């Protein structure tokens with residue numbers, strides 16, 4: 001029997017590195033706000049999932065019409081990404097064995113096939129995350145911005161989202177991180193801190209996180225190309 005799947009979408013960030021006139025998830029990309037694309041991709045992948053959408057308390061930009069899920073709820077975001085995700089986990093009536101996938105609203109180019117692959121991999125003892133192997137030579141910098149040395153890239157991966165776990169494991173991991181003052185930038189880090197080893201599932205390179213202004217043109221081109229090939 002397949003387990004219920006919960007989608008947690010942290011979307012309460014301010015987009016400070018983007019520096020736009022609104023939080024970056026509301027900036028237009030290929031004719032629609034970034035958030036609308038992200039929610040559409042997730043719905044294409046898992047139409048029966050239950051959605052928890054983390055939004056800032058003062059958010060005046062969100063449009064419920066972008067949500068096609070039948071079962072969804074709005075959750076108040078926290079100070080950091082991990083606080084937003086933990087708030088969502090506390091708010092949903094999930095069972096310990098349910099699957100939770102967490103996906104950044106700022107990754108609108110995620111492929112539905114990758115989301116489904118990750119959902120399958122998440123139904124495991126230690127969970128899983130989309131990731132891609134590092135493809136460049138890695139430099140350690142001096143404080144002054146010169147090369148201190150070259151680091152081995154062997155075994156290094158970029159962490160992407162979605163990241164997926166059974167609810168009980170992820171809740172325990174994030175509660176422990178929060179209580180211990182451990183600032184984690186992704187869910188896998190909190191699970192690793194429990195001594196677990198989430199599986200790295202190779203994802204597409206075009207699942208970029210829109211972070212800086214020049215990511216917008218790239219993400220727009222990716223979305224247009226992906227939509228043309230559907």
Ligand SMILES: Nc1ccn([C@@H]2O[C@H](COP(=O)(O)OP(=O)(O)OP(=O)(O)O)[C@@H](O)[C@H]2O)c(=O)n1
Pocket residue numbers: 009010011012013014015016017018024025054077078079080081082084085103104105106107209210211
């Ligand atoms: N308090 C926060 C901070 C971030 N996020 C979300 O976490 C994801 C990854 O964060 P990031 O790319 O860093 O987004 P921002 O925090 O918006 O960007 P910045 O750090 O540049 O302000 C985004 O979907 C963002 O909306 C969140 O839900 N709650």
Ligand SMILES: C[C@](O)(CO)[C@H](O)COP(=O)(O)O
Pocket residue numbers: 081104158159160161185186187209
């Ligand atoms: C979760 C994440 O997307 C994995 O790469 C990333 O860590 C989130 O970005 P942030 O800049 O750390 O908030």
